Amino acid sequence: MSRLPAVLALGGALVAGAGCASRAPFDPAAPATALRQRTGVGARLDGVVVAAPPPGIRLDDGLTADEAVALALWNNAAFQVSVADLGFARADLVEAGVLTNPVLSLLLPVGPKQLEATLRFPMEVLWERPRRVRAAHLALDAAAQRLVQAGLDLVLNVRLAYADASLAVDREQLARDAAGTFARIAILTQSRLAEGDISALEARSATIDAARAVHDRQRAAHDVVLARQRLALLLGQSADAFIAALASSSEAATCAATAELVREAAAARPDVRAAEIGVEAAAARLGWERSRILALTAVLDANGQGREGFEMGPGVDIGLPVLNRNQGPRTRARVQLERASAAYAALQQQVGFEVREARTLFDQAQESLTSWTDTVLVPLQANVADADQSFRDGETSYLFVLDNARRLTEARIRERDLRADRQRAQARIERAVGRSCSAPPQEVPRGR
Numbered sequence: 001m002s003r004l005p006a007v008l009a010l011g012g013a014l015v016a017g018a019g020c021a022s023r024a025p026f027d028p029a030a031p032a033t034a035l036r037q038r039t040g041v042g043a044r045l046d047g048v049v050v051a052a053p054p055p056g057i058r059l060d061d062g063l064t065a066d067e068a069v070a071l072a073l074w075n076n077a078a079f080q081v082s083v084a085d086l087g088f089a090r091a092d093l094v095e096a097g098v099l100t101n102p103v104l105s106l107l108l109p110v111g112p113k114q115l116e117a118t119l120r121f122p123m124e125v126l127w128e129r130p131r132r133v134r135a136a137h138l139a140l141d142a143a144a145q146r147l148v149q150a151g152l153d154l155v156l157n158v159r160l161a162y163a164d165a166s167l168a169v170d171r172e173q174l175a176r177d178a179a180g181t182f183a184r185i186a187i188l189t190q191s192r193l194a195e196g197d198i199s200a201l202e203a204r205s206a207t208i209d210a211a212r213a214v215h216d217r218q219r220a221a222h223d224v225v226l227a228r229q230r231l232a233l234l235l236g237q238s239a240d241a242f243i244a245a246l247a248s249s250s251e252a253a254t255c256a257a258t259a260e261l262v263r264e265a266a267a268a269r270p271d272v273r274a275a276e277i278g279v280e281a282a283a284a285r286l287g288w289e290r291s292r293i294l295a296l297t298a299v300l301d302a303n304g305q306g307r308e309g310f311e312m313g314p315g316v317d318i319g320l321p322v323l324n325r326n327q328g329p330r331t332r333a334r335v336q337l338e339r340a341s342a343a344y345a346a347l348q349q350q351v352g353f354e355v356r357e358a359r360t361l362f363d364q365a366q367e368s369l370t371s372w373t374d375t376v377l378v379p380l381q382a383n384v385a386d387a388d389q390s391f392r393d394g395e396t397s398y399l400f401v402l403d404n405a406r407r408l409t410e411a412r413i414r415e416r417d418l419r420a421d422r423q424r425a426q427a428r429i430e431r432a433v434g435r436s437c438s439a440p441p442q443e444v445p446r447g448r
Contacts (some may be wrong), residue, residue: 043073059244075236089143096136131288138281147273161425165227183211268442269434295319362425
């Protein structure tokens with residue numbers, strides 16, 4: 001946020017020297033390089049939609065979250081649409097550098113009329129073109145940064161979908177375990193009912209619990225199908241043919257402190273950089289519109305009949321800026337500069353909120369997971385072991401063992417939900433900062 005006043009004041013300085021700075025040629029591979037530095041995986045930027053995995057990615061040995069990200073950046077059709085937008089910006093840059101064709105007027109001699117020829121060339125292009133090219137080049141830089149941000153948004157969506165799919169698979173397995181436990185409990189309660197040890201109400205409750213567990217298992221199976229379909233869509237795969245097994249999730253990487261992440265995101269996140277370049281581009285366009293006040297056309301006139309009557313001489317057409325001083329486009333360009341500055345300030349505020357929100361969600365999930373594991377899951381595991389030993393010693397019934405096993409399975413479902421919450425929060429932190437927590441901090445060079 002400390003750089004905001006300087007960015008808001010770019011207008012005067014940039015308008016004054018909009019056409020003076022020389023620029024290096026645009027590197028088409030720069031967005032892919034930036035994505036690799038930020039995420040650790042590459043991206044395909046040819047704008048062609050395919051359905052094949054990138055080199056080194058196999059779907060028959062289990063799919064990790066990083067491999068899913070690589071597959072999406074290679075195949076996702078919506079991302080290739082963003083790649084096409086970058087192509088439009090490159091075309092605009094080419095068009096901005098093209099000179100206006102000279103105009104040749106030719107009047108043929110008929111009867112006593114002399115041959116007349118006039119060649120006109122707009123001279124204002126000599127001072128307008130550098131400003132126009134600079135504005136187009138800045139627009140291309142902003143489009144490249146937006147493409148990188150689109151890749152990071154895709155990475156977030158893939159990691160969230162992967163976490164949901166992995167959670168759905170684990171929940172289905174736990175639901176199967178729970179359904180089996182409830183079924184055995186229902187069988188035992190029916191035996192005890194037949195022996196007169198319990199009432200019909202207690203036996204009926206166990207039967208209802210078993211039926212509910214079957215329902216939960218069936219629902220969990222459908223959730224797996226839906227989650228895998230969403231993931232397949234993001235990966236650019238056919239939902240019917242996507243059968244890759246999901247690898248077990250790894251522990252979350254450790255990110256820096258919140259204040260440090262906010263500073264880095266405000267300086268180096270691609271959409272922030274695109275907004276900052278947008279301010280510069282708006283200032284460059286304002287300088288271009290100011291340069292269009294004067295219209296000057298060079299004229300070369302020739303006429304005559306035969307060698308002796310031939311005449312030729314230069315001239316100039318000057319559009320006097322008396323009535324039209326390009327007021328409308330200049331006003332629009334000035335408003336665009338103000339709008340771009342306000343949008344940049346709003347984005348800076350949004351970035352700070354997103355980083356802090358994601359970090360709070362991560363800390364909440366981490367604390368809940370630790371507390372649940374220490375105070376619920378571990379004691380329940382001890383209870384199951386003790387109940388099993390007590391049953392082996394003949395001190396308790398098997399129903400007591402099954403009841404503790406049921407409670408442990410339910411606790412494991414909750415524990416898996418908390419792990420998924422932590423994965424989602426981790427993905428949101430990385431998107432909010434603009435890089436993976438395992439990647440080095442990003443530094444964006446300034447100066448043009």
